[in-house]
Amino acid sequence: MLTELLSGWITHQRWFAGKGRPIDELHVESDIELRPGLRHLIISVRQAGERDRYQLLLGAEGETDGRFSHARIGEGYYDALYDPDLTGTLLEAMADDRDLGPLRFRHLEGVEIDTSLRSLVLGAEQSNTSLVYGETYICKLFRRLIPGVNPELEIVTALARHGAGHIAQPYGWIETDLDGEPTTLAMTQEFLATANDGWALALTSVRDLYASLEPSASDAGGDFSSESYRLGVATAEVHRELAAAFPTGVMESQDVKQMVEDQRRRLAQAITEVPDLVEHARVVEDAYQRVADVVSEIPVQRVHGDYHLGQVMRTTTDWVVLDFEGEPGQPLAERRALSSPLRDVAGMLRSFDYAARHLLADNPDAGSLRPRAVEWAELNRSSFLAGYSAGGGSLRAEDAVLLRALEMSKAVYEVTYEARNRPAWLPIPMAAFQAGR
Template sequence: MSTLGELFRDWMPHQRWFGSKGREWAAVTEDGFLLDRGNPVLSVHRVRVEYTDGGRETYLVPLSWRDHPAEELTSAFVGAVPNDGRETYAYDAMRDRESTAPWLIHLVNASTIGPMHFHPAGVAYIPEGLPGDIVSGEQSNTSLIYGNEAILKLFRRLEPGLNPDVEVHAALRRTANEHIAPLLGHIEIDDPADPDAPPATVAMLQTFVPNASDGWRLATASVRDLYAEGDLHADEVGGDFAADSERLGAATASVHADMAKVLPTEPADAGWYATVAGQMNERLDAAIEIVPQLAEHAEGIRALYASVAASTEPVVRQRVHGDLHLGQVLRTATGWIVLDFEGEPARPLAARRELDSPLRDVAGMLRSFDYAARHMLVEQPEDAQRAYRAQEWAERNRDAFCTGYSTASGLDPCGGSPLLRAFEADKAVYECVYEARNRPHWLMIPLTSLSRLTGRD
């Protein structure tokens, strides 16, 4: 039998949502409270981890408790702890279907339970009483789907302040934008260790979008259709994606325009351009230490960044998505839905709320088209014919996206902007680090794109 802190130390590093795999733990503390006293009992724990490198992180871990082992929950088992001379068995409550209903019950009732506060949006029906089914494959968060009506996203890593995903969705609700899933409510938690800190966002509830297709799956299916046709061009294949890409560009422009209406904006000045270029160069320096192959592209990349530092391009800074790619959008029968406005989860909350250029989102989507086109080249990197077809697909869909954005907004986002090229390069540098650490055989994808962006290809 173990203490709860020991269980978390053993269990958390193996969870997909734990963001510091490989870091050595120096200490762990936790505080928790009971959210529901039913059967099973549901508790919520704030787990503070200190690392030997001096870093600290706080995670939210809901647990369900049972008097006897539950064989059907073996994969969700966290561990056993002593309780009055016997063992009590702890499970990951997000994967224990019988412990998922209380989240919505408390939202409906606008409850305060211990340090946790439930805030319904008051705009639509919340399906109280339904159990939630976990969404598999998520990285930094954990989501539950309640029937075909609502989806709850639990933010695992806690930071003081309102999560941008809640903030942006709450603001866009006033615009009735058709390209978002309406916010139904959110949950916050106070930190007893720091009474002056703003509460951290624990979770948000949105309308669920049934019968929708993930943008990445649709795009890569189109690429597979192209590869299967040996003598057809991208615009001749039955699975051509360009019309969808154009509509996605228009949807992105619509969301950007409404964000600018209801959230702060300000013109970019020379100081902002210099800061952006400096941050890009710092990230490149750090990336070369991890991915030595970047060094051969460094001169060309720095030239792109220098053009940003010297830019006089008129840009209105505003709130943006911050992590836009094909995996963050859903296609429905009526159009595209944009998801997950929390930004890059690894960045500090304050950085994710900073005003930026909408071109950063455009660059993220353009990079995603490149990935969709080239991901199958990993299997046959020397296939020149397939590489040509991948480039053709990527260019067709990048152009279509830009056309849709331009038609909807009146602004051409891809008209040779130095800032856009620099944003693309900065994203590709980030991708190089990610691939080197997680999928080395995919490193060729961002490196090839950097050759194109710097004129080496």
């Protein structure tokens, strides 16, 4: 009976990865009682010969008086993450370092967890569900489970132990073993209740510029360049802290050439999906060839891997970097692999372009505003790079060649993504290949 209810319910959840495909088989792989009326389930779902696992906190309807009808799974059951009377159990178990069957609840050494706080589900996330406890903690539960330690937990706990300053303090996590590997189920960090999202701050600056009578982005009231500079400094410091906390390496000449060939293949694939990209292929190819000609080796280390303005928060004192999970959809091994820190720099530079241009979509004044968008992007890109260099980030002439190629590679990826998901935004990455941007 429960498996039938879950089969009908799970396909309608935002975090379910198999939408549009029939479920061949669903079974409950693990069912652990956390307390009376609260069970932790790991659900195995087979579709077209592939298996995915998901986790669920299952509540039993009884004395709930219909309060959780929005989270109802079916007769007698609901998604208990929405029940603050039950979710306190997660904090309590982390604070006590409990083992409940195969589930291990842990907290970071030296921290204390306030178990009196009540939770609230935060927003509607695509692949996770986050609980905010008071204004103190945010607990992210990874709905779709991938065997292995989540890179975000691995990175933030290591950085916290090294005294890093640009992260949200980690407090605890939940883990189990899947396919013989310790696997992260959830992690709890400091909730930045009064911080501002970097993307939102940048868009406010762009709106102010578009509405301003001032002729220059640096003269308009919403000038963001000082924040971009500070963000560059913070980014360099995070890269330095990552290099201290994890092993580093060097990509040798042969591997550099292989990387260039991989980028060329991705460009060819993108052109098959977006034929208009072919007229810009020479610009991209030239950037790749410069790497092959000039760069003999590349220092590599752990990096953020999916770095943009939406992954940083401005507190009252400084910038904080979030979501070290890496690029969504990539295998765990790739997300944990060593890479050039300039990959993160390239991602942020592309994000400045997006912030400057995305408000031009469907804007009747786009033609007259476009020069201002270009100016805003260039001002903030240069300020970020200046801050990155001041913070100790490497930006030699050889690094500039690699950075240019990584930007082109990121823009090629964006072209494919926008063509598939947001065609109205396609002009944003296409502009990256044009002279004068």
